Amino acid sequence: MSAWKKHEIFEKNSLILTIGIVVMISIGGLVEIVPLYYLKSTIEETEGMRPYTPLELAGRNIYVREGCYTCHSQQIRPLRDELERYGPYSLAAESMYDRPFQWGSKRTGPDLARVGGKYSDEWHRDHLINPRSVSPTSVMPGYPFLAENKLDTRDIREHLELNAVYGVPYTEEQIQYARADLVAQANPDRGDIDGFEERYPGVAARAFDGDPSDVTEMDALVAYLQMLGTLVDFELYDNNANLR
């Protein structure tokens, strides 16, 4: 009975109760969250991860702006049926440059973590403009304005800078030439494609919206969708070294 008596201190003093709650939650946080920052095993060793190009980053911002994550997850769970349908399960390393991550929790539509390369640019354009044109029973809304809206590139450099503050390893050059690189990736014939290829080796550059005349929001979103899940080289990735 005496232990219960001691507990009365909390029950009868709201301030002490508040302090008690804060202490308990802090312990939970220390044990569950803090180790993720220092444990090496949190993030797998992979080959191929790189930060987003400016165009992909702009596309990602549109993905967030339009709320695509409300219907699409980007997280293939380690379950057999998901592996069979979507491919290798998602690794923590694959979202290490995502601020914030787009794992999502709702699948009205399919998971998009490995959609890169699955369809053609043209299909993505048709589908985003009017999903019913290729998937007659789709409940996904159309986004026809993406093909018309010119991409706002004024603050792309700041977006890279902010990501760098959070620890995304953009080089000074990449930040300095952010806008030029964005244009070059969507418009290789007009922009400084050599500079882009030097700063982002091996990254695909083309008119993602099918129209090389200007850079639209469609260019950015399709560039983003086409790289999703394609970075990690699973031929080199060692499953057994990264069991969790």
Place this chain on the structure above:
Amino acid sequence: MAEHKKEIDKLSGVETTGHEWDGLKELNNPLPKWWLYLFYATIVWSVGYWVLMPSWPLVSDYTSGLLGHSQRANVHREFEAAMSERAETGNQLMEASLEEIRSTPELLEFALASGGAAFADNCAPCHGTGATGFEGYPNLQDDVWIWGGSMDDILQTISYGVRSEHPDTRFGEMLAFGRDEILNDDEISAVANYVAAELAGTEPEDGADLDTGATVYMDNCAACHGDEGLGSKELGAPNLTAPNYLYGNTVEAIEAQVNNPRHGVMPPWIDRLGETTVKSLAVYVHSLGGGQ
């Protein structure tokens, strides 16, 4: 804490907390026993869990637990088990020719089942759930083939795609006669009318100059589409006498294509789906009705 006298409620015989609000008092009942023991049980359970399962973070690692549980190891095991279950039939499928597959019910059933499932997940968004296609995405049910309808042709198309990024992709391009100013508007209009009237069998425009159209066709188009318009599988130039045009067979649609060809892209699947699934898909597509 102010000491208060022990006050017992007369009706229930239970001690009160000593607080009073407008004459109402609160009884100080103990926690229900079932709740309390369940609470203790969860504490005991958590200790067992710490010992058996991965739980506590350490300085450079974490306790991995006596059971050695790993969700990733589990799914690798399950996945490999499922694969090896299918491996035997899958290997037979890889070795078998089309005739052998057709005459072995077990193989055919396997190929159609796994091919059909893979088709729904990967191909239906472009070719339609019934494989009847959309504008720009060919119908796979009919016997009109751009790249060939034999088992080997289909297998190759599915494996490496068309105008894809794969080094072994099928590739064929048509000149942008309008955009690159190879033909003028009159010539384009004439040849589009010629193709519509003489090859596709659709209505030409009133007063169309079909003779000029025929000349332009022979000079510019026949090299790829053939004198008779039957197309070329090597070049991926479609048969222009076929009923289903990818991009429509009206004069307007043909003009648009001659001005600026669309050059549809079909992705490669061999790396994403693996050879067994791709072979199953080829058997499935071949079986849809148009296989040769």
